[in-house]
Amino acid sequence: MSKTKYILGLFADPDELMHGIDTLQKNSVPIYDVYTPMPIHGIERKLGIKDSRLGYAAFLFGCLGGTTIFSMAYYMLVHDWPMDIGGKPAFAIPDFVPITFEWTVLFTAFGMTLTFFFATHLFPGRTPRVMDLRATDDRFVIAIDAKGNIPHEDITNLLKEAGAVEVKHNDRKYVSYE
Amino acid sequence: MASHSESIIREPLITGKDITYAQITNDVLRPVENMPGKAWWIGFSVASLGACLWVFAVSYTFWYGIGSWGLNKTIGWAWDITGFVWWVGIGHAGTLISAILLLFRQNWRNSINRSAEAMTIFAVICAATYVVSHMGRPWLAYWPLPLPNQFGSLWVNFNSPLVWDVFAISTYFSVSLVFWYTGLLPDLATIRDRATGIRRKIYSVASFGWTGSVKTWQRFETVCLILAGISTPLVLSVHTIVSMDFATSLEPGWHTTIFPPYFVAGAIFSGFAMVQTLLLVTRKVLGLENYITMFHIEAMNKIILLTGSIVGVAYLTEFFIAYYSAGEYEQYTFLNRFIGPYWWAGCMMYGCNVLMTQLMWFKKIRTNIPISWVLSIVVNIGMWFERFVIIVVSLHRDFVPSSWAMFYPTWVDMSVFVGSIGLFFTMFLLFIRVLPSIAMAEVKLILKSSSEQAKLKLIKGGHVEQEEVQFYKESLTSFDSVDINDYK
Numbered sequence: 222m223s224k225t226k227y228i229l230g231l232f233a234d235p236d237e238l239m240h241g242i243d244t245l246q247k248n249s250v251p252i253y254d255v256y257t258p259m260p261i262h263g264i265e266r267k268l269g270i271k272d273s274r275l276g277y278a279a280f281l282f283g284c285l286g287g288t289t290i291f292s293m294a295y296y297m298l299v300h301d302w303p304m305d306i307g308g309k310p311a312f313a314i315p316d317f318v319p320i321t322f323e324w325t326v327l328f329t330a331f332g333m334t335l336t337f338f339f340a341t342h343l344f345p346g347r348t349p350r351v352m353d354l355r356a357t358d359d360r361f362v363i364a365i366d367a368k369g370n371i372p373h374e375d376i377t378n379l380l381k382e383a384g385a386v387e388v389k390h391n392d393r394k395y396v397s398y399e
Numbered sequence: 400m401a402s403h404s405e406s407i408i409r410e411p412l413i414t415g416k417d418i419t420y421a422q423i424t425n426d427v428l429r430p431v432e433n434m435p436g437k438a439w440w441i442g443f444s445v446a447s448l449g450a451c452l453w454v455f456a457v458s459y460t461f462w463y464g465i466g467s468w469g470l471n472k473t474i475g476w477a478w479d480i481t482g483f484v485w486w487v488g489i490g491h492a493g494t495l496i497s498a499i500l501l502l503f504r505q506n507w508r509n510s511i512n513r514s515a516e517a518m519t520i521f522a523v524i525c526a527a528t529y530v531v532s533h534m535g536r537p538w539l540a541y542w543p544l545p546l547p548n549q550f551g552s553l554w555v556n557f558n559s560p561l562v563w564d565v566f567a568i569s570t571y572f573s574v575s576l577v578f579w580y581t582g583l584l585p586d587l588a589t590i591r592d593r594a595t596g597i598r599r600k601i602y603s604v605a606s607f608g609w610t611g612s613v614k615t616w617q618r619f620e621t622v623c624l625i626l627a628g629i630s631t632p633l634v635l636s637v638h639t640i641v642s643m644d645f646a647t648s649l650e651p652g653w654h655t656t657i658f659p660p661y662f663v664a665g666a667i668f669s670g671f672a673m674v675q676t677l678l679l680v681t682r683k684v685l686g687l688e689n690y691i692t693m694f695h696i697e698a699m700n701k702i703i704l705l706t707g708s709i710v711g712v713a714y715l716t717e718f719f720i721a722y723y724s725a726g727e728y729e730q731y732t733f734l735n736r737f738i739g740p741y742w743w744a745g746c747m748m749y750g751c752n753v754l755m756t757q758l759m760w761f762k763k764i765r766t767n768i769p770i771s772w773v774l775s776i777v778v779n780i781g782m783w784f785e786r787f788v789i790i791v792v793s794l795h796r797d798f799v800p801s802s803w804a805m806f807y808p809t810w811v812d813m814s815v816f817v818g819s820i821g822l823f824f825t826m827f828l829l830f831i832r833v834l835p836s837i838a839m840a841e842v843k844l845i846l847k848s849s850s851e852q853a854k855l856k857l858i859k860g861g862h863v864e865q866e867e868v869q870f871y872k873e874s875l876t877s878f879d880s881v882d883i884n885d886y887k
Contacts, residue, residue, distance in 0.1 A: 257611055
């Protein structure tokens with residue numbers, strides 16, 4: 222029984238990486254994940270990843286921010302302590318537009334970004350789960366779960382044929398752990 | 400797709416012969432991973448002396464009060480607000496580059512957005528210090544916030560542009576910070592994965608555990624796009640609201656409806672000038688000529704020309720409206736800019752901002768690095784004087800001649816201003832030491848399509864029109880990082 226946990230195909234070029242994904246998929250080898258130093262456009266469709274729903278979150282946070290500050294302004298200047306400024310109405314809606322806009326933007330930005338961090342498990346001090354240290358530098362890495370995907374040599378050959386510059390058989394899932 | 404090849408008639412965004420993904424990482428991280436050179440130390444020493452001066456002058460102001468400034472009964476706002484508006488304006492270019500150019504899919508932003516955004520954050524910090532120090536009693540700086548209080552529950556006045564400004568500047572600063580830091584995550588992870596020991600630990604905490612998996616990148620791009628979408632109106636709103644601090648008053652010279660667009664154009668104008676000032680030096684000192692190319696320099700000069708001309712049109716409009724309004728106070732204010740005791744400030748404003756930038760119409764000047772650098776400083780001097788003219792020169796002679804006065808800055812005024820420049824450069828120099836000054840991931844994205852080597856391959860492939868090749872070669876002659884003999 223081999224000790225290999227993950228098979229990594231390291232590519233030097235994003236187009237060859239895409240070719241590698243195609244080759245693996247054609248041979249029904251399931252892909253665990255792909256790690257790249259830059260965003261690769263079109264890869265999510267290939268891997269069947271659905272569109273991000275962060276846009277909906279952003280919209281809802283924006284609505285929340287605008288409503289919050291508008292209600293605050295209404296409560297403070299109209300309900301709680303209306304001021305007579307030259308006989309003008311206390312409920313001066315146009316004057317509330319700038320602050321409503323600012324907090325819409327503020328809540329959208331923070332709400333959406335924090336949702337992104339939460340959903341992707343990003344937070345300060347999180348132990349990085351890196352499978353190959355060059356994946357943030359100049360290598361485009363396809364990771365394949367070794368369990369059940371045998372024989373490993375076939376996968377190695379497939380990756381090599383597709384243009385992988387290196388194929389690794391890692392005994393540990395994450396190389397970044399001490 | 401990364402493999403799409405771009406038209407040959409577009410100038411390359413990355414020059415150099417053997418640029419690989421690894422090469423980009425090495426080049427960008429050289430200043431981060433090695434000890435800084437002599438130039439950095441000299442710059443840092445001078446800048447931090449300036450920052451010390453700032454600390455001293457601001458502490459002096461807090462201790463002795465606003466009376467240590469040169470303000471008087473007539474001129475109650477002077478260098479403080481001038482400095483504030485100047486710094487906020489400078490900040491605008493960073494957001495323009497990172498947000499508006501992203502929405503317009505301008506790929507050349509990829510190599511300058513990081514440092515421009517950093518510059519935005521540092522400039523807004525400098526601006527914010529003015530807001531706090533001009534309050535006189537900075538320990539009461541929380542008063543503009545809508546907090547429950549014991550003054551009979553007297554709330555802040557949301558009808559006031561000064562309160563809008565508190566909301567606008569604080570939102571702008573925090574959203575810019577979020578945008579900048581989110582963009583930094585992948586590059587911090589790159590440093591982390593190359594570092595060892597304590598450095599690795601620090602960058603590990605800072606990179607939030609970034610891995611670069613497919614889903615992370617997909618969400619990252621969504622977040623960046625939406626942040627760009629909301630930052631675009633945000634940046635326009637910020638200087639609009641700053642201008643309303645003036646425009647909603649009854650002061651001649653301030654009370655004009657053209658102020659919002661005029662201030663926004665001026666802000667972008669001065670911001671790009673500051674980006675140019677910083678990057679022309681940075682690219683040389685850090686050896687980043689292959690990433691910040693002549694194309695970037697010329698493109699920024701074109702934006703300076705455009706926004707400078709918009710500012711020029713706004714000046715003319717102001718003069719025309721002053722004449723057409725037949726309001727004698729308004730007319731006097733504008734005449735006073737030329738014939739009053741501050742005529743020299745008026746000349747600096749109109750001369751530096753309108754006349755000097757018109758030189759940018761000439762390609763020879765746009766592509767000349769020393770001249771561009773000098774002009775970028777001229778623009779920022781001019782923009783400082785613009786704010787000085789609008790604020791002090793309008794205030795010093797308005798409705799009642801018996802209250803006319805002059806403004807004489809004290810050494811504290813000057814030290815706060817000079818010190819804030821020192822503070823700004825200290826922060827910028829620290830930034831280029833510890834963080835990647837170019838967004839590596841984004842530059843890698845355009846390597847296969849827009850680099851010089853990709854285009855050279857296209858030419859060698861032979862499937863491009865000869866005329867286009869000729870045009871391309873001619874455009875390369877102005878590049879200082881390209882050896883034109885390779886194309887002979």
